[in-house]
Amino acid sequence: MFGLTGKSLVTLKDYTPEQINYLVDLAIELKAKKRMGIRGNLLAGKNVALIFEKPSTRTRCAFTVACVDEGAYPEYLGSNDIQLGHKESVKDTARVLGRLFDAIEFRGFSQKTVEELAQFSGVPVYNGLTDEFHPTQILADLMTIKEHLGSFKNKKFVYIGDGRNNMANSLMIGCTKVGMDITIIAPKSLLPEEGLVEICKGYATSSGAKLELIDDINGVVGADVIYTDVWCSMGEEDSEKERVALLTPYQVNADLIKLANNPNMIFMHCLPAVKGKEVTEEVFEAPYSVVFDEAENRMHTIKAVMVATLS
Ligand code: CP
Ligand code: NVA
Numbered sequence: 069m070f071g072l073t074g075k076s077l078v079t080l081k082d083y084t085p086e087q088i089n090y091l092v093d094l095a096i097e098l099k100a101k102k103r104m105g106i107r108g109n110l111l112a113g114k115n116v117a118l119i120f121e122k123p124s125t126r127t128r129c130a131f132t133v134a135c136v137d138e139g140a141y142p143e144y145l146g147s148n149d150i151q152l153g154h155k156e157s158v159k160d161t162a163r164v165l166g167r168l169f170d171a172i173e174f175r176g177f178s179q180k181t182v183e184e185l186a187q188f189s190g191v192p193v194y195n196g197l198t199d200e201f202h203p204t205q206i207l208a209d210l211m212t213i214k215e216h217l218g219s220f221k222n223k224k225f226v227y228i229g230d231g232r233n234n235m236a237n238s239l240m241i242g243c244t245k246v247g248m249d250i251t252i253i254a255p256k257s258l259l260p261e262e263g264l265v266e267i268c269k270g271y272a273t274s275s276g277a278k279l280e281l282i283d284d285i286n287g288v289v290g291a292d293v294i295y296t297d298v299w300c301s302m303g304e305e306d307s308e309k310e311r312v313a314l315l316t317p318y319q320v321n322a323d324l325i326k327l328a329n330n331p332n333m334i335f336m337h338c339l340p341a342v343k344g345k346e347v348t349e350e351v352f353e354a355p356y357s358v359v360f361d362e363a364e365n366r367m368h369t370i371k372a373v374m375v376a377t378l379s
C-alpha cells in the first residue's frame with residue numbers, strides 16, 4: 069500500500085505526506101480493533117529483532133506488544149547481548165540478522181548505524197531513536213494530534229526547549245510534511261541545524277505549512293499544541309548545568325500556558341519527562357496534557373508501520 073511494502077523507516081524525510089497520513093489512519097484503525105478485543109494475525113510468522121544501545125520504556129514495549137498482538141515474535145537484543153559495533157561490523161551484523169529476521173528495529177547513538185543496517189540487511193529497518201532522529205515517535209504524535217484536534221491544517225504546533233535534538237529535528241520534518249504550521253522556540257545556540265531547516269522549508273512550501281524558528285517565548289501565542297522534550301538527551305548528561313542555565317526561561321509552566329491564550333490547546337511530551345525542568349508538575353498533570361494518550365499511541369503507530377511494511 070502506498071509503496072510501503074518492504075520499506076525501512078530510518079527518517080521521515082524518506083516518507084511522502086500520503087504515506088505518513090496512511091500510517092496514522094491505519095494506527096487509528098488498529099487501535100479501534102484492539103479496543104474491540106480482536107487479536108490479529110497480520111504479522112503471523114514474522115520475527116523482529118529489537119536492538120537497543122540506549123535504554124527505553126515506550127519504544128521497547130511498543131514494539132514487543134505490537135508484535136505479539138499481531139502474531140509476530142520479537143527478540144530483544146541489548147548492546148551487551150550482541151557483537152554489533154564491538155566484535156562485528158554493522159555491515160556484517162546487518163547481513164546476519166537479515167538472514168534470520170523479517171525486520172530489525174534499532175535504537176542507539178549514530179544515525180549512520182541505522183542507515184547501514186537498512187542498506188545491508190535486506191529487510192525493513194526501523195529507527196527507534198538515534199541522536200539525530202526519532203521518526204516512530206512523530207507518527208504517534210501526529211496520531212494524538214489527529215485524535216484531539218481533528219486535523220493538521222491551520223493548526224499551530226509549538227516546540228519549545230532544546231531545538232536541535234532528535235525530537236525537534238523529527239517534529240520539524242513531520243509537521244512540514246503534513247502541512248501543520250510549526251514554530252520552534254529555543255535559544256539561538258540550540259536552534260536546528262541550517263541544512264535540515266532548508267530541507268524542511270522545501271517540505272513546507274509543498275504542503276502549505278509555515279516554519280518559524282525564534283528565540284522569543286512570545287511565539288507561543290495562539291498555539292494549538294505546546295510540545296517539549298528533555299533538556300539533556302540520552303548521552304548528553306554532561307551538559308546539564310549549561311542547558312539548565314540556557315533553557316530555564318523556556319520551561320513549559322502555567323505562565324507559558326497563559327501566554328498561549330488558547331483554551332483548546334493541548335500539551336505534549338514524548339516522555340520520559342524531567343518534571344521541574346522542561347515542564348512543571350502542574351502542566352504535566354493538567355487536563356489539557358495528553359502525554360499518556362501519546363505514549364499509548366506509540367504502540368498503535370509502531371504496529372501500523374510493521375503491518376504496512378511487512379504484510
Ligand atoms: N518516547 C520514547 O521514545 O520513550 P522511551 O525512551 O521510553 O522508549
Ligand atoms: N531527546 C530525548 C528523547 C527521548 C525519547 C533523548 O534522546 O533522550
